[in-house]
Amino acid sequence: MLSIYPCTTSSLTPKLTLTTRLHSRKQLKLKQTGFVKCVGVKRRRGSGVVFLRKDNKMSITEVREEEEEGPPLLEEIEGNSKPRRIALFVEPSPFAYVSGYKNRFQNFIRYLREMGDEVMVVTTHEGVPEEFYGAKLIGSRSFPCPWYKKVPLSLALSPRIISEVANFKPDIIHASSPGIMVFGALFIAKLLCVPIVMSYHTHVPIYIPRYTFSWLVTPMWLVIKFLHRAADLTLVPSAAIGRDLEAARVTAGNKIRLWNKGVDSESFHPRFRSQEMRLRLSGGEPEKPLIIHVGRLGVEKSLDFLKVVMDKLPDARIAFIGDGPYREELENIFSGMPAIFTGMLQGEELSQAYASGDVFVMPSESETLGLVVLEAMSSGVPVVAVRAGGIPDIISDDQEGKTGFLYNPGDIDDCLSKLVPLLANQELREIMGKAAREDMEQYDWRAATRKIRNEQYNAAIWFWRKKRAELLGPIQRFFRFIFNSPEVKYG
Structure with missing residues (x-):
């Protein structure tokens, strides 16, 4: 079965819709509306790529060849x-x-x-x-x-x-x-x-x-x-x-x-910026550049990388908000340095901690998404994060340099080339922080929940019914043969 995962173009009017009907392994028909025209299909074993053009701009959407039939469209599912x-x-x-x-x-x-x-x-x-x-x-x-x-x-x-x-x-x-x-x-x-x-x-x-x-x-x-x-x-x-x-x-x-990702844009907001919290996070030196990190302190988070970063930034201060099994060792690593460990913060204190920093740094290469990055951006704080795991899903290629910066894993020079200009330039921080905040306002937990509830759960039920029908198929056919009974539908 060929299933198509359409690209979304929010600026396209009217909205692009694509549907597929498979007539053979070599035939794919696309129904198109609006101003987008299919200009070519490149196929390879197991998948393909559909190239779509609008006003000389090219976008790509993947076409996957699956072994299993996919569930019907949302409007075709009863009781969504x-x-x-x-x-x-x-x-x-x-x-x-x-x-x-x-x-x-x-x-x-x-x-x-x-x-x-x-x-x-x-x-x-x-x-x-x-x-x-x-x-x-x-x-x-x-x-x-x-x-x-x-x-x-x-x-x-x-x-x-x-x-x-x-x-x-x-x-x-x-x-x-x-x-x-x-x-x-x-x-x-x-x-x-x-x-x-x-x-x-x-x-x-x-x-x-x-x-x-x-x-x-x-x-x-x-x-x-x-x-x-x-x-x-x-x-x-x-x-x-x-x-x-x-x-x-x-x-x-x-x-x-x-x-879909989501963030509580009311709880994590620039309005929570607090001079009192900044004084606390900076160790009593609020005028110094302040780097913050929020999250669980675990060895897998690559937080020791920040020691190398801070060695290159003697005038900066860093605050670790959170707790975890690596905290004691991390405190030893940063012994004698301008580093503050607050432990767990919750509620308004956490909101203030996010909003009171200058730059949020995320060195972890193992994040499945990085919700703390979303929360920092929602708080109007520019982010410098490693280009790994799920973080590029938050700061995409077309947004890098606008809503945040990504650096190559383990590359201290690349990290510093993004971090130093932000710490030195308040206007740049404000521009990037504002853009990050505006970007985060589009992500809503209610909408993410609705998609799971009305689409993904329906797809799961459809797959489950299909599997059940396949398992019961031989028994059903046997009884139809013996008793000459009508076919039972499971879908």
């Missing part, structure tokens, strides 16, 4: 806005453990509830509130990760939890991956015969060599493949991670979908 019962399995807890997906899941739950869905959340028991926007929360007994003691893990397969989920009667199960709880979610989904979606949040194969033995990378990929091939749909936080999973053949390409 019908309220559902959704069971979320999230590990570790988005209510206690501070990580990149905390805001993602909290906003996701909030807007699912606002859209009328019943939500149950199964998570590790630490810090679980009694309720969250009316969602039912269930804590599962957990144990510390052997190589990362501050990360609680849980299988979530006790009779109590199985009974709770069964009584909830979910229409769909959604589990965070990878981890331990996702195995429990998969077992319960198969037991109850309901569709399961897995969202991939931590690129564990990259972390393994930093925390344990490199030979575990291959077995980890096998585990990820087992999980996601059993899922009906995989959600990824960035296109870069989607490409990694597709390249590793984790699951079929048409079952990997993007969970």
Whole structure:
């Protein structure tokens, strides 16, 4: 099957729409409207590229040849806005453990509830509130990760939890991956015969060599493949991670979908800039250039790279907002330097910390997206970040130099060439910070949730029904033959 992933051109009027009908392996028909004309198709094994032209400008959209048929268009799916019962399995807890997906899941739950869905959340028991926007929360007994003691893990397969989920009667199960709880979610989904979606949040194969033995990378990929091939749909936080999973053949390409980025642009806003907070973050020298970093302090975040950066910037100050297992070692690395470690900040204090810096620096090469980069940009602070992981999804090629800068991994000279001009030029910081803020205002958690709820969940249910029909097909044909009964439709 040929499935087309259309490029979007917000400035195009009227809006471009593309549909496909496959008549043979060699024939592709495009229905086009507006001013865009198909000028050529370049095919290669397993994929192709459609070149689209408007007013002498070329854009490219990929055409993939999939083994499986794709789900129908949204308007063809019955009941796409019908309220559902959704069971979320999230590990570790988005209510206690501070990580990149905390805001993602909290906003996701909030807007699912606002859209009328019943939500149950199964998570590790630490810090679980009694309720969250009316969602039912269930804590599962957990144990510390052997190589990362501050990360609680849980299988979530006790009779109590199985009974709770069964009584909830979910229409769909959604589990965070990878981890331990996702195995429990998969077992319960198969037991109850309901569709399961897995969202991939931590690129564990990259972390393994930093925390344990490199030979575990291959077995980890096998585990990820087992999980996601059993899922009906995989959600990824960035296109870069989607490409990694597709390249590793984790699951079929048409079952990997993007969970759109979002940011709370009201909580992270330039108006929270505070002279008092700047005084605190700069160690009492607010007139000095101030670099900030917000996030979990882990060895995989490449934060030691910032020591080399600060050695070259004797007049600058740096503040680390956050906590993690690498904090003590990082404090030793920065001993005697103008570096402040605030620990965890929340609420308005966190908003003030973002907005009170001059430049936000992100050296981590392992980010599946980098939500803290979104929050810094929303706060009107220019960003200098490594060109790796999901960060180029935030600062794209056409936006680099306008909303932020990217530097090549490990290249100190490249990093300094972007950072020094920003620290030295207040006008440049203000222009870039304003552009970053304006760019972030288009990303809304409500819209991201609506897309998952109305499109991606529907696609998962469609794939699940198709798989079920294929599994039951031989039995169905046998009984039709024996009893001469009519064909049963599952779609």
